[in-house]
Amino acid sequence: MAQLDPPGQSALAPYPSAPPGDERSPYQPYPHYQHDPPVTPAPGVNGFAVASLVLGVIGGVLLSVIFGVVALVQMRTRPYRGKGLAIAGLVLSGVWALGLAVLIVVAIASGAERDPSGEVTDGGSVSARQLRPGDCVNDLEESNNVLSLPAVPCAQPHEGEVFAAFALSGREWPGEGHVLEKADQGCQDRFESYAPRADFDSFELFVLYPTQRAWTRGDHDVTCIAIDPAGKSIGSLRG
Structure with a gap:
């Protein structure tokens, strides 16, 4: 015969209660993991x-x-x-x-002003590549990179006068010594035709000639300027 449990008792063993003073629940929940949202990469720099x-x-x-x-x-x-x-x-x-x-x-x-014939009528700066025979200039100082010179009418005091401008031939850079030699010779050859009554030997020669860098850019221009060693002069070499 089956045996009945006494009244008030269960057939299942009761879950053990926590000891006195222990407030923890006898039922331990499963740990809950919180998943972070996917990280969106920061936009790159344009x-x-x-x-x-x-x-x-x-x-x-x-x-x-x-x-x-x-x-x-x-x-x-x-x-x-x-x-x-x-x-x-x-x-x-x-x-x-x-x-x-x-x-x-x-x-x-x-900038300098010119009349219709090209003669400087009002002083001002002139690019070295735009100097013309007949221009009278100042501030002639030795430099490896003369970009411009102050031009004045030849009736005003000036240090030098442009008497020739020409271009050297050749494509390959011939060397600075060769360029300077050809430039000097070319200036001497052209002085008499510009100022036939002037004595070339009584003047100093100031030559603007292309550097290697300018030559490779296609600038082969030479500008010849006669300087009076006695100082500034008035009037043109052409008289």
Whole structure:
């Protein structure tokens, strides 16, 4: 015969209770792990923006503007960083353009004026490559890179007078010594035809001739200037 449990008792053994003073629950829950959301990589820096800034620093105005505009257009539709770089490149390009415009205005304002025949009528700066026979100039100092000279009317005091300008032949750089020799000889050969009544030996010769770097760029021009060793003179060698 089956045996019945006494009233108030269960057939299953009771879960042991916690000892007095222990507030922990006898039921231990499973540990819960919280999964972090996937990390989205940070957007990269736009290459055109970087290029715009670099070119803006070194003065590549046209490319800097183009790259800066391209970068700003791309960043409207793509998650790129670098908007500040593109804007900085555009700003620097504007500064370069403004500075160039100022230099052009200053050069025009300070340049010598010529009459229809080409004679200097009002003193000012003249590019070394634009000097012509008959121009009277000042500030003749030995230099490896003469870019311009102050020209004045020959009726005003001047240090030297341009009496010839010609180009040397040849494609390959012949060496500085050879260039200077040909330049000197060419100047001497042309002096008499410019000033037949002047004595070449009574003047010093100041020659503008191309450097190797200028020669490779296609500049083979020579400019001959006669200097009076006694000091500044007034009037032209041609009388």
